[in-house]
Structure formats: C-alpha cells, structure tokens
Amino acid sequence: MEISKRCVGCGQCAAFCPKEAIIVKGIAFITADCIQCRICMAYCPMKAIEESV
C-alpha cells in the first residue's frame, strides 16, 4: 500500500487497520506488518491510500 501526498494525517485509516500497521504523525506511514487487505483504503476521507504497483 502507498500513501499519496493527499494524506493530511487524520489517523482515520489507523483505527480501521486490523494489523495496527499504520503509524501517523502529520502523514500516515505503513509498516511491514501490512497484509495488503486494503481495508484502510475505503476509510480514508482523502482517497490518499493506493495499492502499490
């Protein structure tokens, strides 16, 4: 998963990640614990989470 520049750092994604794989400080950062389940994508109000290609 990739975080785009649109991220404002609201932390909403972190609350819905089942793996606690998102750290937020001004911008979100996805850790190695991510299992690519894509749940966070739907909850981002800024559409800032994209699938890595």
Next chain:
Amino acid sequence: MRVLVIGSGLGGLLSAACLLRAGHEVDVFERLPITGGRFTNIEYKGFQLSTGALHMIPHGPTGPLGTLLRYLGSDVQIVRADPMATIRTPIEKDSTDYTHGFQDIDFHDFGKRFSLLNKIKLTVLITTTRIFPPKKGSMADWCSKNLKDDWALRIADSFCGWALSLRAKDVPAAEVFEIIENMYRYSGSGIPLGGCKGVIDTLIDVITSCGGKIHTSSEVSRIIIEDKKAVGIVTDDGKEHRGDIVISDIGHIETSRLYDANMATEDMEKYLTSIKELKPSAGVKICLSSNEPLIGHAGVLLTPYARRINGINEVTNIDPSLAPPGKHLTMAHQCVEWENLNRLKDEIDLGLSDLAEIFAGKDYEVLLIQSYSGEWPVNRASSGTDPTNKTPFEGLYIVGDGAKGKGGIEVDGIALGVRNAIKDILNQKNQSID
C-alpha cells in the same frame, strides 16, 4: 419534494432529519463506509477517539445544536461541563512558560491578571463592546489597541486556537465578541454522552424511522444542472438520481467541482471568485491516555503560555465509557497556521513538548496524533468568513462547516446554518420549521 443530500456529516444529517420531519422524501449519499463525517467516534486501542471533533458541543444542551436536536426528536444527552474553562498560568508573575510551576484559574477570573488600570479598562470595554461591537479589525488588533497587555493577547490566541483553530490575528474582533456573547447566553459547552457518535446515532434513528435512506460507500460524482437549477445527482456507479432539491455537506469549493462551472454568467463568476478566497482552518489533535485524570474536569483547560497547544479537555470526567475501565481520555488541540503546514512534523513536536511541560510529573501515553487541513480541515470556512447556504443555482444549497450561521461556532454554527437553509427551502413550499 424529493431531496438528495451529499455527505452524511452533521450538516447533512441534520438537514435530512429536518426535511423528513416536514414530510419530504430524503436520500443521503455518503462516500465512506461510515456516517458522521468529522463528528463521529473511531475506536482505537479500546478508546472512543473521534474522526475530528473533541467530543464537545460548544454551546451545550441549550445552544443552537442542542435545541435543534431536541426539536428533531433526538434523545442524546448533552452534559454541561463545569467549570466551563480554567486557564493554566505560570506561578511566577513574569514567567512566560510552565517550567517553574503553574496555577489554574477559573475562566471568569481572567481579569485578575491585569494591572489595576487594565482591570478598570476591561470592565468598561466589556460593557461598551457588548453594546457597540467593533466593526473592523482582527481580535489581535483589538487587544493590542485597547489593552496593550501580553496576557490579553495570549488569552485571545489560546481561546481562538481552541474554539476556531485560528490565531487571534486571523479572526475578526466582531466575530469573537459575538461568540463570547453567546457563551454567556447559552452558558458554556457540553459533552454528548457516547461522544460525537452519541449525537450521530440518534440522528440516524430519526432519519430511518421517518423513512429516510442513507447510502454509505456511495460517492456523488456529479450534480446535474438544467436551466440553472439543480435537478439531480450522479453516483460513482453511474446511476442518476433525480430530485427537487440538492443539499451538499461538503462545502462551497468541493461542491463546485461537482458541476460544470464554465456556465459563464456574471453571478457565477462572482460566486466562484468569492469562494476561492475561503481558507479552511488547520489543526492538530493529540489524544492521550492515562490512569489518573490529567485535568480533573471536563471543561477546557486553556494553555496560553504553551508554545503551540491552545487547550485540552478530558471528556472521561463526564463520560467514562469513552475510555476502557480505569483509563482517561484527554485530547489536546493546537491551531496550525497556514504558513506552517509545510513543516507539520515540527509543529507536532512543539505540541508534544508543550504537553510534557503542561503535564510534568504525570504519567500518560500518546495514543494517536491526528492532523487536519485542506479538504479535511478543522473548519471548511474559518469562522467569520462563511458564505451563505445559497449557490447561484436554484435548488442547490450548502450546509456544514463551510456555511455556518453567524455567531455560533463549530457544530453550533452548523446547526444555525442548517436552520437558515431549511427555512429558505420550506418557505418556497409555504412551510415553516417552527
């Protein structure tokens, strides 16, 4: 009438409930899987954090939002915070930080820190400005012109930062006096039981029991305009939905991206130029967990001598269910000036070191740091700059914190704006809201 609402934030849901009560058909479309926008709960490590707000209703149970919720049949309980606010001041008179100790004074006693001359001036000023509010200038201008006291400007900055996420230099003085007037009229803030979601859940109940429909994970991609009138919307699945009224809860600017703005009429150009000037307010909320209370009451602790933190509340003093058993939830707010947005991490670090001083010797843990700006801001239109609820198109209205009513702040301003919009809509059908 068939009404289509874009966005299920507080403004969208309040509008939907008002029009359903007046007997109309309403569909709400929400892009996210959850309702409530920036005013609902998100669970994090067992705590009821929020998508935005600090679980606080500025004008409490009897303010514009509390009154509208009761009118709509919502049974959410809003508990008034007592004391309304305390102010943390350094213990040594000439000190400008909290490192040598501090004392908390009641908000109503803030005049005590002034010199005798300024005390007399303040008494006179408070009475005269209540009768003759200043027409021009910012709150910071007003303080430096009338009080010439470092304390006055600090209080103004901390109050504006907490309540509006703005610096005193960026708020018209007239707006601040109107807010203070309303604080006395409605006597201060309250915490809804269950937090923000306590309010949203009761609104959803009202909406569904009146036959209203809420479609989540359903983004509106276009507003259909025909003959300068809004006649429907298109959702991201390509479906067209026709209606008589479209109400948008996403602010004037974002709404204007949903229609063809090239219909160059003079009205349209004027409108587009005016909304381009709108600046959303930015801020950071730092959520803390502790075993012992850090503040001890549920009103706001204003921190005028911190570098960045403007104010802090501890909602578990009113509703313990917002934290796991035996824990407290404390939330600090800091305004971020627009020119500092490109160094947000440094701003957050300043906020964190403020908290270390404010809560020196106390045990707490930082749960989550949440920042807001741009299209997901603290307020879409910073207080005092809100345009009306109308647009150049017949049948297209804007509600929410991009079109607040005058004098109410935050969600109370949203409630005032919704009332204005609904009044206008119902007037055209010869109906009234009261």
